[in-house]
Each structure stands twice: as C-alpha cells, then as structure tokens.
Amino acid sequence: MDCFDVIEKRFSNRKFLEKQIDSLDLDKILKAGMQAPVGRGKYDDMHITVIQDKSLLNEIKNLSDRSAFYDAPTLVIISARDDGHGLDKENSACVAMNMLFSATALGLGSIYLNLVIGLIKNSDVLNKLNLPDGFVPVVGVGLGYIDGKRHIVKHNIDVNYI
C-alpha cells in the first residue's frame, strides 16, 4: 500500500474484535508514532502509554455510558509535557496520525479518541497511567482488528487558491 492508499483506506473504526493485536504490529505502530514530527524536536516532552490490561480497560469503559474507546483491545494514550510553547496538542496529534496510518497499512482498525482523555483526566485512572511528572494525557488511539465493514467515507474541505 502506498501512502495515498493508506490515506484513502484509513477510517475511524468503532467496532473491534476482542482478539488482541500482534505485539510485532504494535511495535511497528509505536515506532511509526515516534517518527512523527514534533515541535522543536522535543521528543522528551512526549510519552506513550499502551493499555492492554483488561481490568484497567474495563475501568475506563465504566467511566462513561458513552462508548469512549469502543472496546478496542489496545488503547494508546499519548501524553505531553507543555514546555510553554503550547505545542502539546499538535505534537500529540502528529504522533497519533502516524499510528493511525501505520495501523491502516497493517490492515488493522484504528480510531483517534478525544472523549476518553477527559474521562481519564477526571478519574483515578490518571494515577494508574504512571506518567512521569508534568505529563498530561492529550490524545487516545484505539487499535484492534476490525469487526465487520470498513466505513470509509470521502471527506471534503473547501480550498481557495490565490
């Protein structure tokens, strides 16, 4: 799959099989995340947490009656330390996108998650992430095998040429 195929095939998967993803695939996805551009090259200000522990996933699931991560068997939390330049959101989004694209290239389902972050930040789960001092969760990524159909939709954004 070339880059454009991957972009075309990526979609937000909201139904996952229970089966866990292969650890080699996970490793590739994490390494892809680490290759993302990060403002001022401050990779030390980024942190990745992989949650596969079923009891913690269940605890996170029970934080809301809305599906916050769609029972993805792997939930990745990207955290950042704000060094005063306010780039934590952008940096985390770049890391997340590399993960979504690499998961797609591997034939896996993936989803960018924001709701789950607010839930975690306002609960005891935050301490259970064991984040280094000063780091705050910014983006969640759900990963797993796709259960059912791929819901690929073509999107459009207005463009003006000057």
Ligand SMILES: Cc1cc2nc3c(=O)[nH]c(=O)nc-3n(C[C@H](O)[C@H](O)[C@H](O)COP(=O)(O)O)c2cc1C
């Ligand atoms: C910043 C951001 C936050 C998002 N948060 C959530 C979320 O919490 N839950 C969810 O189901 N989808 C979330 N999404 C996925 C979007 O709803 C989805 O990307 C969009 O509807 C386009 O669909 P597609 O990804 O299938 O192309 C988020 C996407 C972005 C970029």
